[in-house]
Amino acid sequence: MSFTQPVRFVAKNMRVDLALIAGMVAPRSRVLDIGCGDGTLIDHLFRTKQCDARGIEIDMAEVTRAVTHGLPVMQGDADSDLANYPDGAFDYVILSRTLQAVERPREVLRQMLRISTFAIVSFPNFGHWSLRLQLLFGGKMPMTRAWHRMWYETPNIHPCTIRDFFALCEADGYKVEQWLAADEDGKKAPWRKFASLANFFGEQGLFLLRKV
Amino acid sequence: MDQGPNFSETPHQSVSFDDGLTLDCGRHLNRLTVAYRTYGTLNAARSNAILICHALTGDQYVAETQPVTGKPGWWGAVVGPERPVDTERYFVICANVLGGCMGSTGPRSPHDERPGEPWGVDFPPVTIADMVRAQQRLVNHLGIAKLFAVIGGSMGGMQALAWAALFPEQIFAAVPVAAAAYHSAQNIAFHEIGRQAIAADPSFHGGRYWAQGVTPARGLAVARMTAHITYVSEAALTRKFGRKLQGASDLLIGDRFEVESYLEHQGSSFVRRFDANSYLTITRAMDLFDLAADHDGSLAAAFTGTRTRFLLVSFSSDWLFPTAQSRAIAKALNHVAANVSFVEIMSDKGHDAFLLDEPDFHRTLSGFLAGCAEHAGLGA
Known part of the structure; x- marks a missing residue:
């Protein structure tokens, strides 16, 4: 890792994505939540959908909190530890608001779809209009609710837009089963049929992928 | 030095199996005795039993006064009413390991062929797996088909891992704490210093010290002192003792550092409760432990298909069984998609x-x- 501090997306708030992501997961499935924080989502998936849900989290304090609540969470790193799992170990692997903070996003996605049938990925959309305007008129790295750390200290080293992500999925042969753009509060945005509008107005993108 | 008066005479609760036990080395013990203690109540479904596995110099008195030393149980902070291993909820079993000296079959037990004398150095080499098989006999004897959990630290953690590898269907959860899947060269090296110290003691008499009515107390104390250094961190020794002197403000010839008298105390109190031949037997069992080697070099293979839920715990300043060892176990468990929680506790x-x-x-x-209790359907 290139950071001495644990990589955590600064605006991480599981409750924002929780309902949307949980809505994509089938009951009683095997789930791995990467960057699970204190395990709120895996607890939710176990209690409401009887999933066999587990988590990986890089921040030891969060891991301890999760395990203290009886949740199966281990300290680990998305960049290096997914390689340890066997093919098809899970039905869903979730990467919520972490893609932009990993060192090798493409490899992480590849590993996710190796160890799991589906991958659920959410990330803050760098194509949002307010970021574009700030860069255009201010000439400085944009600061928003989602992107609110200075460029020299942000853990979010691989920002991308919703369109960028579509392009990567196509290049690497991942089928987008479902996708949506949402605002920071996790409300679904109405422009979901038009990717370019979503890329302009959506604060975050949420994708359900599978290998073609 | 005379053996402590209580040591050999203290009675221990135990069960004996007349069909004995066949060991990994191929030898057969004609008679197997397992000394143990239990706490709490076994529920009607017999589903709330937790086995605690003790470390190298531990014993079955996990949560009560140790009868030889009169000191509190070695894991009283963890096992007891309203403790993490709550004896009001769980039925807790702890057995003295095979090869031990607190009532289970070991070098102090009567020799199979020469019942008039103890095994001494003739006691066959045992392994961690042998210890676990002896514990399994006890668990079966208690009428427990499946343990809710097996928990142990250090060598106890090795036993928890061996349980998970040998009898995966018989345990719901395994908690190896500050443990490793094999004993490293450094671990073996420290043990060898201890064994050499014992062997070099003139009172050792080739291991037949009992015949002379003596014990190799000096050698055993040095073994303990060496081992004790490996159990603590440099930071902890500095915090506790630094360069402080025993009852003097300036260092003069003859004055002692506090850390010296502390180690001396560790050594001398140990020999009153432990048998040198047991120490040799058990340290060897730890050295022999290599779970991957038992599975063609693949640690993951030891856990193939496991449904056991694991909690691995390491401590940041533990250099004897460092976090990397627990992480390697976690990795192997990921390879078989096991349910594993892994935490490194910050501690100096x-x-x-x-x-x-x-x-x-x-x-x-x-x-x-x-x-785990929720997943196992154990009521609160």
């Missing part, structure tokens, strides 16, 4: 942290067990 107390007051560890263990 070294390997011994697992025995000490570490609130984060205790909360983690307690939460893990509560989560």
Whole structure:
């Protein structure tokens, strides 16, 4: 890792994505939540959908909190530890608001779809209009609710837009089963049929992928 | 030096199996005795039993006064009413290991062929797996088809791992704490110093010290002193003793550093409760432990298809069984898609942290067990 501090997306708030992501997961499935924080989502998936849900989290304090609540969470790193799992170990692997903070996003996605049938990925959309305007008129790295750390200290080293992500999925042969753009509060945005509008107005993108 | 008066005479609760036990080395013990203690109540479904596995110099008196030393149980902070391993909820079993000296079959037990004398150095080499098989006999004897959990630190953690590898269907959860899947060259090296110290003691008499009515107390004390250094961190020794002198403000010839008298005390109190031949037997069992080697070099293969839920705990300043060892186990468990929780507890107390007051560890263990109880359908 290139950071001495644990990589955590600064605006991480599981409750924002929780309902949307949980809505994509089938009951009683095997789930791995990467960057699970204190395990709120895996607890939710176990209690409401009887999933066999587990988590990986890089921040030891969060891991301890999760395990203290009886949740199966281990300290680990998305960049290096997914390689340890066997093919098809899970039905869903979730990467919520972490893609932009990993060192090798493409490899992480590849590993996710190796160890799991589906991958659920959410990330803050760098194509949002307010970021574009700030860069255009201010000439400085944009600061928003989602992107609110200075460029020299942000853990979010691989920002991308919703369109960028579509392009990567196509290049690497991942089928987008479902996708949506949402605002920071996790409300679904109405422009979901038009990717370019979503890329302009959506604060975050949420994708359900599978290998073609 | 005379053997402590209580040592050999203290009675221990135990069960004996007349069909004995065949060991990994191929030898057969004609008679197997397992000394043990239990706490709490076994529920009607017999589903709330937790086996605690003790470390190298531990014993079955996990949560009560040790009868030889008169000191409190070695894991009283972890096992007891409203403790992480809550004896009001769980039925807790702890057995003295095979090869031990607190009532289970070991070098002090009567020799199979020469019942008039103890085994001594003739006691066959045992392995961690042999210890676990002896524990399994006890568990079966108690009428428990499946343990809710097996928990142990250090060598006890090795036993928890061996349980998971040998009898995966017989345990719901495994908690190896400050443990490793094999004994490293450094671990073996430290043990060898201890064994050499014992062997070099003139009172050792080639291991037949009992025949002379003596014990190799000096050698055993040095073994303990050496081992004790490996149980603590440099930071903890500095915090406790630094360069402080015993009852003097300036260093003069003859004055002693506090750390010296502390180690001396560790050594001398140990020999009153432990048998040198047991120490040789058990340290060897730890050295022989290599779970991957038993599975063609693949640690993951030891856990193939496991449904056991694991909690791995390491301590940041433990250099005897460092976090990397627990992480390697976690990795192997990921290879077989096992259900594993893994926590490194921040502590400057070294390997011994697992025995000490570490609130984060205790909360983690307690939460893990509560989560497992929910999944196992154990009522609150």
